[in-house]
Amino acid sequence: MSVTGLPFDDFRILIRDLPGHDVAALAAARARNRQLTKPEGSLGRLEEIAMWLAAWSGRTPAVNRPLVAVFAGNHGVARHGITPYPVEVTQQMVENFAAGGAAINQICATYDLGLKIFDLALDYPTGDITCEEALSERDCAATMAFGMEAIAGGTDLLCIGEMGIGNTAVAAAINLALYGGEAEDWVGPGTGSHGEVLERKIAAVKQAVAFHKDHLSDPLEVLRRLGGREIAAMAGAILAARMEKIPVLIDGYVATAAAAILKAANPAALDHCLIGHVSGEPGHMRAIEQLGKTPLLALGMRLGEGTGAALAAGIVKAAAACHSGMATFEQAGVANKG
Numbered sequence: 001m002s003v004t005g006l007p008f009d010d011f012r013i014l015i016r017d018l019p020g021h022d023v024a025a026l027a028a029a030r031a032r033n034r035q036l037t038k039p040e041g042s043l044g045r046l047e048e049i050a051m052w053l054a055a056w057s058g059r060t061p062a063v064n065r066p067l068v069a070v071f072a073g074n075h076g077v078a079r080h081g082i083t084p085y086p087v088e089v090t091q092q093m094v095e096n097f098a099a100g101g102a103a104i105n106q107i108c109a110t111y112d113l114g115l116k117i118f119d120l121a122l123d124y125p126t127g128d129i130t131c132e133e134a135l136s137e138r139d140c141a142a143t144m145a146f147g148m149e150a151i152a153g154g155t156d157l158l159c160i161g162e163m164g165i166g167n168t169a170v171a172a173a174i175n176l177a178l179y180g181g182e183a184e185d186w187v188g189p190g191t192g193s194h195g196e197v198l199e200r201k202i203a204a205v206k207q208a209v210a211f212h213k214d215h216l217s218d219p220l221e222v223l224r225r226l227g228g229r230e231i232a233a234m235a236g237a238i239l240a241a242r243m244e245k246i247p248v249l250i251d252g253y254v255a256t257a258a259a260a261i262l263k264a265a266n267p268a269a270l271d272h273c274l275i276g277h278v279s280g281e282p283g284h285m286r287a288i289e290q291l292g293k294t295p296l297l298a299l300g301m302r303l304g305e306g307t308g309a310a311l312a313a314g315i316v317k318a319a320a321a322c323h324s325g326m327a328t329f330e331q332a333g334v335a336n337k338g
């Protein structure tokens with residue numbers, strides 16, 4: 001971080017000057033793709049995924065060390081009674097992840113994905129966004145920097161997920177600030193809010209965006225005022241992956257809101273990312289459309305924890321394996337089209 005200046009200064013430069021894709025690696029992958037023993041284009045989106053891997057990793061498509069990073073945070077806004085589950089569940093689920101008892105553990109085991117859990121000051125919930133900033137600029141920048149360290153152990157495919165009671169309201173507030181519309185367009189049930197709980201959730205999101213309205217033209221201000229620690233860390237991790245040539249799979253509604261901050265700051269910021277799965281949270285598809293993306297999967301899940309991204313990692317692994325392992329027409333002695 002800067003010794004002088006504001007904590008966001010370095011991030012503003014980083015986000016502005018992001019590296020582009022690897023032109024030579026993409027050309028090489030396209031050339032090989034044309035030689036593989038299949039009718040041209042017949043692997044559909046798998047071929048696009050292989051080209052995306054080449055472009056953003058700068059190498060022949062390969063997924064040998066996939067990693068799911070789950071960031072956990074707690075939220076001051078949860079005190080408004082906007083969730084059916086108590087805030088203690090964030091810490092309890094972190095312990096469940098560590099013990100191997102959550103859905104994400106089983107999906108990671110199924111597809112041989114690494115899993116790292118990052119809990120972010122769970123005893124210190126963010127400020128209540130209806131009437132104060134979620135994070136100071138210093139805390140937000142430090143948490144983004146912490147998120148950047150998620151890839152420090154090395155990976156070649158990063159899946160981004162989260163855990164945090166109350167964070168679907170926070171994601172809704174970010175989307176309302178970035179894209180406008182009505183709070184009702186962005187607030188959904190999350191873990192199952194309905195009736196009066198859902199009404200309070202809608203009211204809290206409205207109030208939060210109204211309270212901060214004079215400061216929301218700057219995406220990093222949206223992040224620190226309306227976001228949360230896991231959201232800031234996810235944004236940092238996505239940025240670090242771009243710098244280190246690591247393709248990224250984004251999970252559900254909440255992870256997409258973290259990504260949306262970066263896209264709002266630089267329209268090219270998510271070119272190294274795919275959305276793994278469209279969540280059952282009603283606003284997710286609308287948010288994905290704002291990013292100009294098409295999700296890989298639609299399984300009706302609405303869990304978070306990185307589960308949608310992790311399931312999509314199985315598809316990305318298969319795309320890389322097809323690209324690198326299939327025989328060419330020449331190798332297999334199969335006649336190509338004339």
Ligand SMILES: O=C(O)c1ccc[n+]([C@@H]2O[C@H](COP(=O)([O-])O)[C@@H](O)[C@H]2O)c1
Pocket residue numbers: 082083084162163164165166167168169189190191192193251252253254255279280281284302303304305
């Ligand atoms: O990301 C999603 O699509 C998603 C949709 C519904 C629920 N969640 C998860 O549920 C928690 C937030 O829900 P809530 O109702 O507490 O705001 C948090 O731990 C998320 O990981 C996540």
Ligand SMILES: Cc1cc2nc[nH]c2cc1C
Pocket residue numbers: 085089093162163164191303304305
């Ligand atoms: C039990 C439980 C598990 C979760 N995983 C992600 N968000 C969650 C929310 C709850 C309530």
